[in-house]
Amino acid sequence: MPLHFELVTPEKLLRSEEVHMVTVPGTEGDFAVLEGHAPFMSTIRDGQLLVQRTAGGAPEPIAIRGGFAEVSDKGLTVLAEHAD
Amino acid sequence: MASLKALKVRINSVKSTQKITKAMKMVAAAKLRRAQEAAQNGRPYAERLEAVMASLAGRVGGVGASPLLAGTGKDQVQLIVVATSERGLAGAFNSNIVRAARRKADELIAQGKTVKFYIAGKKGRVLRRFFPDAILADHEMGHIKTVAFDDARAVADDLIARFLKGEFDVAHLFYSKFVSALVQEPMGIQIIPVPMPAKTAATGAAAVVEYEPDEESILAELLPRNIAVQIFRALLENAASEQGSRMNAMDNATRNAGDMINRLSIQYNRTRQAAITTELVEIISGAEAL
Numbered sequence: 393m394p395l396h397f398e399l400v401t402p403e404k405l406l407r408s409e410e411v412h413m414v415t416v417p418g419t420e421g422d423f424a425v426l427e428g429h430a431p432f433m434s435t436i437r438d439g440q441l442l443v444q445r446t447a448g449g450a451p452e453p454i455a456i457r458g459g460f461a462e463v464s465d466k467g468l469t470v471l472a473e474h475a476d
Numbered sequence: 477m478a479s480l481k482a483l484k485v486r487i488n489s490v491k492s493t494q495k496i497t498k499a500m501k502m503v504a505a506a507k508l509r510r511a512q513e514a515a516q517n518g519r520p521y522a523e524r525l526e527a528v529m530a531s532l533a534g535r536v537g538g539v540g541a542s543p544l545l546a547g548t549g550k551d552q553v554q555l556i557v558v559a560t561s562e563r564g565l566a567g568a569f570n571s572n573i574v575r576a577a578r579r580k581a582d583e584l585i586a587q588g589k590t591v592k593f594y595i596a597g598k599k600g601r602v603l604r605r606f607f608p609d610a611i612l613a614d615h616e617m618g619h620i621k622t623v624a625f626d627d628a629r630a631v632a633d634d635l636i637a638r639f640l641k642g643e644f645d646v647a648h649l650f651y652s653k654f655v656s657a658l659v660q661e662p663m664g665i666q667i668i669p670v671p672m673p674a675k676t677a678a679t680g681a682a683a684v685v686e687y688e689p690d691e692e693s694i695l696a697e698l699l700p701r702n703i704a705v706q707i708f709r710a711l712l713e714n715a716a717s718e719q720g721s722r723m724n725a726m727d728n729a730t731r732n733a734g735d736m737i738n739r740l741s742i743q744y745n746r747t748r749q750a751a752i753t754t755e756l757v758e759i760i761s762g763a764e765a766l
Contacts, residue, residue: 433688435693
């Protein structure tokens with residue numbers, strides 16, 4: 393089962409796709425989100441988001457700055473102030 | 477009757493004005509498309525932020541809440557943030573915003589409140605004329621070509637710093653809402669203290685959400701961001717409205733110039749015809765006299 397992942401900045405919706413796993417740099421430490429994760433919300437620190445499209449695939453880094461991540465039954469939403 | 481020469485000069489001058497207004501209309505139309513796109517792209521973030529705020533709304537609050545949410549407990553000093561464009565020649569765009577802001581100010585003054593202004597955008601400076609002593613600050617926006625989030629952030633940070641210093645109790649933001657290319661609506665919203673979105677019924681029943689670090693710290697981070705996003709959205713809407721308004725104004729100006737050229741051309745031709753007729757009559761009567 394894939395995880396629905398969205399990356400949004402104030403300027404635009406950057407990503408909206410099905411992925412395997414995302415590693416998020418949380419304020420209190422990195423955490424990885426897989427499908428079926430419990431509802432969770434965390435602020436994030438400046439760092440790299442690691443997006444793994446398939447299990448065992450090479451992670452794709454996305455640099456993000458400021459914001460927070462929310463995990464709900466709809467998937468993972470990362471609201472970042474800057475991303476590239 | 478104006479001389480032929482004078483009419484010719486006049487027609488040429490109107491023609492070159494028409495060229496300018498036509499070009500401005502075309503530029504505005506191209507920019508409008510881009511501005512509209514930018515405004516649309518900004519929507520998902522604002523919506524999601526709103527949803528998160530709503531789900532947090534019920535959990536936090538009460539005594540420990542941040543002043544950005546709870547306010548200062550007073551509403552004596554009211555700040556009006558006026559976001560306008562940097563350039564004129566956009567129809568009634570800027571004057572509509574300024575008029576809406578002035579109406580609000582008069583209303584508040586009538587209630588005995590102290591009103592201060594925060595100007596964001598060059599065209600809001602006309603407010604100096606009406607309220608020379610009430611201008612709190614004039615935020616320089618002249619260097620901005622396309623609005624980026626950082627520009628909104630700069631305004632928000634400045635406002636929050638001033639709020640925490642106690643320079644005002646309540647802040648309203650005035651801008652122009654982009655309804656369509658033909659319709660722009662001046663709007664005023666309250667941005668500080670942050671109006672909390674109503675708690676949705678669904679969030680109460682949802683599974684327990686875990687927060688990291690905790691609700692209060694998340695909210696504390698969220699509030700300034702929410703203000704920045706509100707301002708960013710206002711700036712984007714403003715940018716789109718400005719171009720829409722300018723496109724209309726220039727379209728009208730082009731049409732008026734066309735009408736004027738037609739009128740002047742008819743007058744020019746009539747005058748020319750009259751001159752020819754007079755000349756002929758002179759020659760014929762001269763020949764007859766011989």
